[in-house]
Amino acid sequence: MTLPHARVSADGADRTFQVDLRGLVDLLSHHLYSSPRVYLRELLQNAVDALTARHGLEPGAPADAFGIRVYADGSVVRVEDDGVGLTEADVHTFLATIGRSSKRADQVAEQRADFIGQFGIGLLSCFLVADEIHVVSRSARTPDAPAVEWRGRGDGSYSVRTLPTTARPRPGTTVTLTPRADSAEWTRPVHVLSLARHFGSLLRHPVTFDDGTGGPGAAVNPEPAPWARAYPTPGARSRALAAYGEEILGFTPLDTIDLDLPAVGLKGIACVLPEAVPAGRRHGHRVHVKGMLLSERAEEILPEWAFFVRCVLDAESLRPTASRESLYEDDTLAAVRDALAERLRAWIARTAASDPDLLGRFLQTHHLAVKSLAVHDDEILRMLLPWLPFETTDGHATLDEFARAHRTVLVTASVEEFRQVAAIAAAAGLGVVNGGYTYDRELVHRLPEIRPEVAVADLDPGTLTAHLDPVDRETELAAAAYLALARDALAVFDCDVALRTFQPASAPALLLDSREARHERTRSQLAREQQGGVWGDILGHLRQEAPRAQLILNQLNPLVRTAVTIDEPELARTSAEALYGQAAMLSRRPLRPAESSLINRSFLDLLAHALRKDS
Numbered sequence: 001m002t003l004p005h006a007r008v009s010a011d012g013a014d015r016t017f018q019v020d021l022r023g024l025v026d027l028l029s030h031h032l033y034s035s036p037r038v039y040l041r042e043l044l045q046n047a048v049d050a051l052t053a054r055h056g057l058e059p060g061a062p063a064d065a066f067g068i069r070v071y072a073d074g075s076v077v078r079v080e081d082d083g084v085g086l087t088e089a090d091v092h093t094f095l096a097t098i099g100r101s102s103k104r105a106d107q108v109a110e111q112r113a114d115f116i117g118q119f120g121i122g123l124l125s126c127f128l129v130a131d132e133i134h135v136v137s138r139s140a141r142t143p144d145a146p147a148v149e150w151r152g153r154g155d156g157s158y159s160v161r162t163l164p165t166t167a168r169p170r171p172g173t174t175v176t177l178t179p180r181a182d183s184a185e186w187t188r189p190v191h192v193l194s195l196a197r198h199f200g201s202l203l204r205h206p207v208t209f210d211d212g213t214g215g216p217g218a219a220v221n222p223e224p225a226p227w228a229r230a231y232p233t234p235g236a237r238s239r240a241l242a243a244y245g246e247e248i249l250g251f252t253p254l255d256t257i258d259l260d261l262p263a264v265g266l267k268g269i270a271c272v273l274p275e276a277v278p279a280g281r282r283h284g285h286r287v288h289v290k291g292m293l294l295s296e297r298a299e300e301i302l303p304e305w306a307f308f309v310r311c312v313l314d315a316e317s318l319r320p321t322a323s324r325e326s327l328y329e330d331d332t333l334a335a336v337r338d339a340l341a342e343r344l345r346a347w348i349a350r351t352a353a354s355d356p357d358l359l360g361r362f363l364q365t366h367h368l369a370v371k372s373l374a375v376h377d378d379e380i381l382r383m384l385l386p387w388l389p390f391e392t393t394d395g396h397a398t399l400d401e402f403a404r405a406h407r408t409v410l411v412t413a414s415v416e417e418f419r420q421v422a423a424i425a426a427a428a429g430l431g432v433v434n435g436g437y438t439y440d441r442e443l444v445h446r447l448p449e450i451r452p453e454v455a456v457a458d459l460d461p462g463t464l465t466a467h468l469d470p471v472d473r474e475t476e477l478a479a480a481a482y483l484a485l486a487r488d489a490l491a492v493f494d495c496d497v498a499l500r501t502f503q504p505a506s507a508p509a510l511l512l513d514s515r516e517a518r519h520e521r522t523r524s525q526l527a528r529e530q531q532g533g534v535w536g537d538i539l540g541h542l543r544q545e546a547p548r549a550q551l552i553l554n555q556l557n558p559l560v561r562t563a564v565t566i567d568e569p570e571l572a573r574t575s576a577e578a579l580y581g582q583a584a585m586l587s588r589r590p591l592r593p594a595e596s597s598l599i600n601r602s603f604l605d606l607l608a609h610a611l612r613k614d615s
């Protein structure tokens with residue numbers, strides 16, 4: 001709150017900046033803090049830091065010797081602590097100087113990590129709910145110093161006076177706010193209690209609340225954190241942690257993972273989400289520092305692949321940013337992130353080894369997360385690849401089940417390819433995995449690293465066509481006229497037509513086409529349209545020999561057997577177009593406008609034909 005004095009140098013006026021406190025508070029409230037409610041967090045945090053400093057002075061004092069008392073009766077909010085307190089000089093230096101903090105003064109540099117605050121601006125958040133901050137304090141470091149009273153006002157002015165020792169017989173600090181009318185939402189007794197519980201439920205010092213009605217007062221943090229309590233059995237412990245996770249995070253975890261990193265004094269739990277979440281969606285984790293709730297949305301504490309858990313944790317030595325709502329990205333945070341990732345991996349390994357039922361439920365829900373992890377993590381790959389579910393020609397199956405039925409596992413390059421060939425490949429006894437989804441093809445190809453007896457190969461058109469048997473010469477000849485008509489009708493799609501026999505007999509036609517071939521055809525078509533222009537030349541130069549698409553008609557199918565005998569040319573054409581349209585739709589790839597209109601036209605033509613026949 002101090003506006004520094006102007007200094008005059010020998011060669012002219014050398015002035016120092018003036019600070020408009022109102023502007024500064026406005027800046028903090030709109031850009032730093034998420035809500036005015038943070039004033040209580042800042043007051044609690046200052047009280048906690050003061051208690052930490054007091055314990056530093058009196059290391060022999062029992063943990064609960066010093067505490068924090070919160071009071072709110074509707075007209076004032078007060079936070080009182082038995083902390084280290086302040087002398088008059090401290091008040092001028094720290095309370096009244098914005099940006100100055102006792103917690104990063106040189107002499108306590110080595111202890112800086114002991115405190116939550118460090119920026120020297122937290123107290124300003126009180127101006128979000130009150131116009132004046134009233135502090136009465138007595139120093140524990142200088143016990144014979146008198147008590148001191150400080151009043152800081154939102155307009156930037158402040159006053160200090162010393163008080164008789166009797167005004168505050170014991171060391172500590174009391175901060176009192178008289179809330180503005182517009183901040184009742186954050187300062188009513190019931191709200192103050194719930195805010196105190198929200199921010200302070202895991203604080204390690206006793207915190208009580210009093211609403212001034214003469215009642216017994218309420219404990220803000222009656223019990224230690226659930227992971228710090230003693231339980232009769234490991235089962236009771238894990239049930240209690242799961243119940244806590246559910247209460248705090250609002251879902252019943254699939255499992256609860258105990259987290260403990262002694263090096264940074266971190267303890268907590270990771271709750272495995274019971275439902276799948278879109279890959280890459282990062283969750284907010286609840287992070288406490290020295291018991292104080294810092295953030296409910298800290299994402300940076302876990303790596304991206306860990307989107308299947310949400311954590312509640314409390315750490316000693318993570319550094320909050322000035323807003324307190326996220327963590328400072330430093331080496332400690334990076335090391336914590338790595339160590340927590342390791343704990344999650346270890347949980348997966350343990351579950352894989354000892355609880356197949358839980359593993360099954362976990363993979364059913366989170367296989368995408370695990371796949372993204374397995375791609376980069378050999379250990380997870382080794383442990384889990386056989387148990388991961390894939391879409392196959394035998395339905396959804398784990399790779400292990402699938403590889404037991406098929407010594408050679410074929411894998412498609414796209415979902416579309418899989419849709420085209422699945423039924424035919426299955427009927428031919430080929431085992432094909434849909435490799436079109438993210439990670440799937442890459443992962444299936446790594447199966448032989450774990451199951452060396454299994455061979456994995458990409459499904460190429462040759463493998464499949466080997467299972468499409470040629471028809472006899474007579475049948476071929478009988479169908480020749482129809483095939484010629486069909487080729488002509490489908491020439492616009494650069495599609496050849498052939499007659500084969502293949503299983504299942506219920507499939508009338510198979511469209512063999514690949515994405516590359518389709519791209520090549522689009523490119524050549526563009527080149528033709530742009531002929532003569534620079535763009536056309538470039539496209540022309542890029543020309544590659546792409547295989548044409550092939551519509552394979554199935555001679556075993558009754559519809560096809562009838563179609564090839566149609567002697568009405570228009571109807572024969574329409575039937576060929578309809579067979580092409582049906583096979584293209586079966587692949588579920590996006591249809592080109594020309595294909596959509598072909599399907600539409602052939603459907604209407606066939607309908608008209610059927611109606612004509614009936615009338």
Ligand SMILES: Nc1ncnc2c1ncn2[C@@H]1O[C@H](COP(=O)(O)OP(=O)(O)OP(=O)(O)O)[C@@H](O)[C@H]1O
Nearest residue numbers: 046050094101102103117118119120121122123173
């Ligand atoms: N309850 C308290 N007991 C003793 N000293 C206090 C108390 N509250 C504030 N102070 C003193 O006032 C200084 C400024 O407090 P303020 O909350 O503005 O910043 P900070 O806690 O140091 O850092 P941050 O901005 O990160 O919170 C503190 O460094 C501390 O010296």
